[in-house]
Amino acid sequence: MVRLHWNRQSFFLLLFAVMWIIPNIVLVYIRFSWLNLLANGLFPFTIGLSLLAVFRKPGIMVLLMLPMLIIHAYEIVFLYLFGREVITTDMFLNTVTTDVEESTELLSNIYPAIIIVCLLYIPLIILAVVSCRMKERLHAGFRRTFSLLSAIAALIMAGIILISGTRMDVSVYPLNMLYNFNFAVNKWYRERNYPVTSAGFTFNAARPQHAPQREVYVLVIGESARAMNWQLLGYSLPTNPELSRVPGLFVFSNITSQSNATQKSVPLILSAANASNSAALYSQKSVLSLFKEAGFKTVFITNQVANQQLIGFYSREADERIDINKGIAENTAGKYDENMLPVLSQVIDQDSSNLLIVLHMHGSHFNYAYRYPPNYAVFRPDQPLQIKIHHKQALVNAYNNTIVYTDHFLAEVIRTLSARQLCTGMLYVSDHGENLFDDDRRLFLHSTPFPTIYELHIPLLIWLSPQYVRAWPGKAESTAQNIAQPADTRVIFHTLCDMAGITTPYFRPDESLMNKNFVPQEPRMILGDHEHPQNFNRYFQPEDEKVLSAMGRK
Template sequence: MAIRLHWNRQSTYLLIFAISWVIPNMVLVWIDFSWFNIIVNLLFPFTLGIALISVFRKPGIMMLLMLPMLIIHAYEIVFLYLFGEGVITTDMFLNTVTTDVEESTELLGNIMPSIIIVCVLYLPILALAILSCCMKMRLHAGFRRQFSLYAGIASLVMAGIILVAGVRMDEKVYPLNVIYNLNFAVDKWYRERNYPITSYGFTFHANKKNHAKEREVYVLVLGESSRAMSWSLLGHRVNTNPFLTGQPGLLTFSNITSESNATQKSVPLILSPADASSAPYLYTQKSIITLFKEAGFKTYFITNQVANQQLIGFYSKEANVWIDINKGVDKKEIGQYDANLIPHFKKVLDEDTGKAFVVLHMHGSHFKYSNRYPTDKSFFKPDQPLAIKLQHKTELWNAYDNSIRYSDSLLHVMIGMLQERELCAGMLYVSDHGENLMDDDRHLFLHSTPFPTYYELRIPLLLWFSRQYLQTWPERFQVAEQYLHAPADTRVVFHTLADMAGIYSPFVQYKLSLTNQSFEPQIPRRILGDHEEPEEFSRYFKTEDFDEMQREDSLLKR
């Protein structure tokens, strides 16, 4: 009887609710233990939670009102399961609303333990909240006043300590920092949605003065989640590039980094003249597609990625011809393979006779890796199962290497198609970002981690020139050969392509073109921070990242 009465007290529920409120805080303090962190991320949110929950005579009412915050707590636990540290980033909020059903399903199936943990933790809390609302018993008014007074005073004292210490509560205190990130994500969402308005009337004032005798075609291939250290052209221990190895006219750049470890930021930075230090221009300037259009090229954007109303989607729609190979197709479980881009590319080459600029957006090496290539292209085995577990690391690596090898074969096919038509052509391949594959004792996986790693930021960049191009402008190839190991980031893509095509514009900077004598190695390199501020690209690197940098450098110097 005593136990039943104990669990029927609203005061007991109040305490349970307050503890459930700070479960993510407990994990964050455990990860980064310090006495000050206990005050900042445990005691302050706990006392503040008690003060809030004791507002009503039935504490379950406040818990139900705080349901949106409980959802964020659940999301934070999943986030910690994936990345092991940090709080939900702006990028992660935006990734959640811009991904497609296929990608979500692939990931959810591999984070089921975290989903189960969330259900075990919070479904009983919701049940108790409903029970609290239904009970006749209420908290005594005097108890509520006294309890909330003490909790409120304690919260104010700890808030004072935090402010005196100079800590920004919207940066360091959970869940205030997550609420700030959510607000920033919503603001960024609206800025991207308004891109057609804020960029209206923009012009590059572009023109092309020199023309080749043959038809000119330039191709930008956007890879996905392809990291440099998994390319044998860049020192990988297994042969993931059997088709491109020895390809005439091909240059491989070994020291390129991305400006972001998230697609929805990195691709706009690749397509735009804006960079991490000038991110506001992403919303007011148009993309490289418009640059080529102004210079007299017919432009094409052919994608195997999800189309949305964010910057990538808006940039792609600037093309004369926009093709989503998944539109109207039943993707079922594995979606479209990147090989399905090839027929559309062939049609562009065969049906048009004028100058053309083509962007091909691949699905590349996005998880789930074995879904990125047909079963008959499974070269490295075993490549199943693909559950995200340390004991499956070999299978995950093999599947990832297979996806790189498959992309290698497709790039080889594209080059062959340009060669056989005897065009004055150039191709640039670059990946949006890299990938973590449980490479070291941190056991990190995927990308978009709150603290970008070297594995996520170092990417492949390839340049290929046709025989006709080399005969017309041999000096550009010769110049690019000098910079194969120069430090650079994805700022170079816009300016290198413009320079390759001989396009002149006030927005084209030759010091950022790999094919120009004016090129300057990029030191320091930047990444676009979670709140769109420029940061040094190695800011978040740990010892493991610097060790990998040294190892990769030594491999490439052999």
């Protein structure tokens, strides 16, 4: 009979092993099945026991695995925000591409999760130090026997998991989290290498026809604006008081994003790539290069912080890149999207070139109350903005205020273009939507591991000047015919080509919202976390189905 010699270090070992699998316990509770209990409960527990018994003082292993404890803490915060799944590739990339200010805004509103992490892991680290300083050690026989039994148990369970057909690298925490982390690192390097992999690319663009006067086209990229809260798209509250009075505005009611994360959705908007051909993101250039080839001067004006990922590289393909935040102090005051308007006017007036101008908004990004001036606080109360279900009304009010301010901003862009009496067009699209504690899932923000209809259903608007309508007869009629057709953001590249009369082998008339040959896009696609295209409907749960039914399942 095997005899185990227990002492205080033995109990420390068991305590450390239990603390080690806290994220696993939560994951098992969220989605209980006997296989999940085995894969995310017992198997990681036995592995933890084997590792902790390597040293005669188990606290040593705890301190050596401190980086993993940090990941565990991150996972607990992720579970607090989204309620299920492991840290996604998108979330890892968001961590390194989000600026300090935005991170601070979020962290200040999820302090319960931060407190939980501190209460769990600070005492654990203290106990690990105590274990290291104790004279008492694990008995040699205990270590050998315990390690052997734990390893055998782990191997048996691993065999059962593999026989069941379960992929351990995508189904067992923390193996799946490490897989996502490795994928994120590889993606980060691919994006950083974009200037090299795209260096020789050309669209072979041409313009067989030109308007009889100067042309200025504006692409406005919104942030976190979901269609459900737009008055123009059926929302019951007056969130679009100014755009509702703009004549000739084309409002598309059935548009979805190809991703619920900015670092994927915006490159898909700015390029000819789509969710089914995402590898082209790294080898093809952006719409800014397309317009440059066609003889346009291109300008990228941003109210978001630059980064060294695809969005940053794409923006630098423009002839001129203007960051309106440069020189502004690190507080949030004065960083409103409206600050881009004087720059827009200056760019249009400084020479007589044909122009493509991209405006990248801060839009409806959390913290919502920081995105609009006080005089646009139409809906109250809009404070406090703590991420808690009982603050839902204040959060929704503040979010609606961001839509009111976006409405004003877009109306001002149209007024700016209209005043010049040029051949102009504006296309506005949001990168993705947002969750606002809409249903029993109690989801908030975006970039969830399972995209919801609230994150994917987005507004898309087109405005054409009278001069444009006269110069390009038939375009307005074709656009009007397509406003209710189902489509995703792959249409942006082709619609901009059509709007400006640019030809390229990459242009597809059947994917342009301004073309009479447009074909409704079904099935629509989403770029999954590991860059695999997924059917638009794949992720939807009963709560999403209710919204789709209300929309007539468009």
